[in-house]
Amino acid sequence: MNLRALISQGEGERLExxxxxxxxxxxxxxLASLANTHGGQVLVGVDDDGRVVGVRDAEEEMFVLREAAAHYIDPPLTLEFREIETEGEHIVLVIKVAESHNKPHRAQIAPASGGATCACAMKACRPAPLPRRSWSASSPQPDSKKFRLTRMSCAYSTTSKPPSRALR
Structure with a gap:
């Protein structure tokens, strides 16, 4: 895998x-956003401008990512990890998130945020309550104290570009 070529693509629908x-x-x-669309990759140890800064502790970063995928997303995700060492002796983690067959995935909301989290994680989405009978017996509703589940009125389509400005 050529890290420079991947970074040169820039952030987008499939790369973060x-x-x-x-x-x-x-x-x-x-992670939920990638799984709910076409899948993609997350590069940890790369600034938003594409500069490689590396990670201090790759094991700690992978722990946080595994925790997020297993305990902060419903249904949980499986991730693939790869460590790449650069010429400057920095470590970059490449996390592959496959497009899910169990959509939609919902991300847990941080307790202090108080807002809903869209499956696509775009700021342009607005929350709407889930219908009462949105869960089947074969798919029980997650613990309501842990997840604030919502259906989102999403301004982002997987077949189009993100909106030019976020709705507030």
Whole structure:
């Protein structure tokens, strides 16, 4: 895998740069977004401008990502990890998120945020309550204290570009 070629593509619908993972709830939105669309990759240790900064502790970063995928997303996701060492001796994590066959995935909301999290994680989406009978007996509703589930009125279509400006 050529890291430079991947970074030169820039961030987009299938590629996200993260300097580091700070908390499972924050990265969970990105992971759910990729799984709910066409899948993609997250590069941890790369600034938003494409500069390689590396990760301090690759194991810690992978722990946070595994926690997010297993405990902060419903249904949980399986991730593929790869460590790449650059010429400057930086470590970059490449996380592959496959397009899911169990859509939609919902990311847990950070307790302080109070807002709903869209499956696509775009700021242009507005929350709407889920219909009462949206869960079947074969797919029980997750613990309502842990997840604030919503259906989103999404301004982002997987076949088009993101909206030019976010709705507030």
């Amino acid at each position: 740069f993260k300097k580091k993972t700070t908390h499972p709830t924050r990265i969970a939105r990105t």
